[in-house]
Amino acid sequence: MSYATPSLLAARSAKENKEGKMTKTELQAWIDMAKTKPQDEDGPGLNIADTWISPVAKYFCMAIPKAACSKIKIVLQQLEGFPLPADPLHVHYRATPGLRFVSSIADFSTAEASEILTADDWFRFTFVRNPYARLFSAYKSQVMDLSSPYIGFREAIRQQAGYPTPVGTPLGKVGFADFVKYIATQPDEQRDGHWKSQTGSLHLDAIRYDFIGRVETFEQDFRTVLQRFNAPAALLVTLAERVNTTAQLPLAAAYHKELADLVYSIYQDDFETFGYGRDSWMFID
Secondary structure (H helix, E strand, C coil): CCCCCHHHHHHHHHHHHCCCCCCHHHHHHHHHHHHCCCCCCCCCCCCHHHEEEECCCCEEEECCCCCCHHHHHHHHHHHCCCCCCCCHHHHHCCCCCCCCCCECHHHCCHHHHHHHHHCCCCEEEEEECCHHHHHHHHHHHHHHCCCCCCHHHHHHHHHHHCCCCCCCCCCCCCCHHHHHHHHCCCCHHHCCCCCCCHHHHHCCCCCCCCEEEEHHHHHHHHHHHHHCCCCCHHHHHHHHCCCCCCCCCCHHHCCCHHHHHHHHHHCHHHHHHHCCCCCHHHCCC
């Protein structure tokens, strides 16, 4: 397996993105376009709902779905001194009445947002995850769980895979392999944020990241980030507490070589950009 350490990965990413590929005019037009979309809508361009920004601490966080995003948002909400919702997992719902949340890029002017994404005095960070593990986690929470709202999506998978639909029989779960085969037919920019590629979600051509941590070393990496902002010790202690977890199964129970090869072909940019091994599905419990 090939793994770059978080510090090396962060340094490499920061160096590669220092110059950026968008001009200032292009970047501002890109930001303006993102602001015209509903904040909870996936699709091409920047997903504003994934951006968490502190104008006081001057950090920008891109919280990628299924890469510890719930935990990251909960901790940042507390770091800013804002109360959590009664159900902490509702931290994703910024429209909750009566609560104040960490800002998104929609809360800033286009000129301010452009500076946030590029200026040297802002600290930009994110977390990534092994694509095999991230995709299986997304399947378990959004597709396998029949109580999730992805009813139409599951039906589309059933139709493509040729599942029988006996009259009067409750619809059951769809298989992981059939889910993978279905999303393999979708352009990445059209995929749901839970299984859109991480490189596609991070927009490395537009945003200059200073630190890219890993879910696999989450506690250590996020502690490094939070200590930069003098986070209280009581908050750092909570980093070991997991939230929004799915049923624990070894990846070898879900994958075989042919299926792993298909996932690798879908997310090759993620594997190569973040240094995850092609055969890593065999080694993660």
